[in-house]
Amino acid sequence: AQKITQTQPGMFVQEKEAVTLDCTYDTSDQSYGLFWYKQPSSGEMIFLIYQGSYDEQNATEGRYSLNFQKARKSANLVISASQLGDSAMYFCAMREGGTSGSRLTFGEGTQLTVNP
């Protein structure tokens, strides 16, 4: 069964508007971590934001925020005030297990295009 589901293969947004990228996950672990990465066409994966399963507050990093709804097992990424440079592939990923646990499970990704 797929552990990370990103249901939007492609999304379009106008510059300066906000956009939400969806991510749902499946795990039986009580302790896990959720990550969002951005991958521009150049190929490098850029870490954006992290949410731990025990974190009570939604994570925020600048224009990025994570809408974490634990009961619904969703961890949506919200990008505010979109910029042209935000056009990229976005991956949601999960790390299971109490300590580190090195394995990340990635979703299929969402290709975001920001229009001028």
Place this chain on the structure above:
Amino acid sequence: DTEVTQTPKHLVMGMTNKKSLKCEQHMGHRAMYWYKQKAKKPPELMFVYSYEKLSINESVPSRFSPECPNSSLLNLHLHALQPEDSALYLCASSQDPRSDLVNEQFFGPGTRLTVL
């Protein structure tokens, strides 16, 4: 220094060649990873080194041979590859696999490999 470097950026090789990919980080990270990524797909984990020891091998064919000479360096030796092995190979590192830190993975820019 907060980056992961990878060389070469591009590599074209024949099926009988032997080549190596190199990855380096100077952030004091103790976990290092190799991923393979096909176009428009998420990265697939190949190998994980934790404290210079191989901790995860995701049933990767033996024509891929990882090596971790020290805590800063990770190599991937390639021999007798097939055309379907053509992909972007990403290296990553994370802080301390034995702790309960966030341990986000920092990725290098990747090596684009073409096997003829």
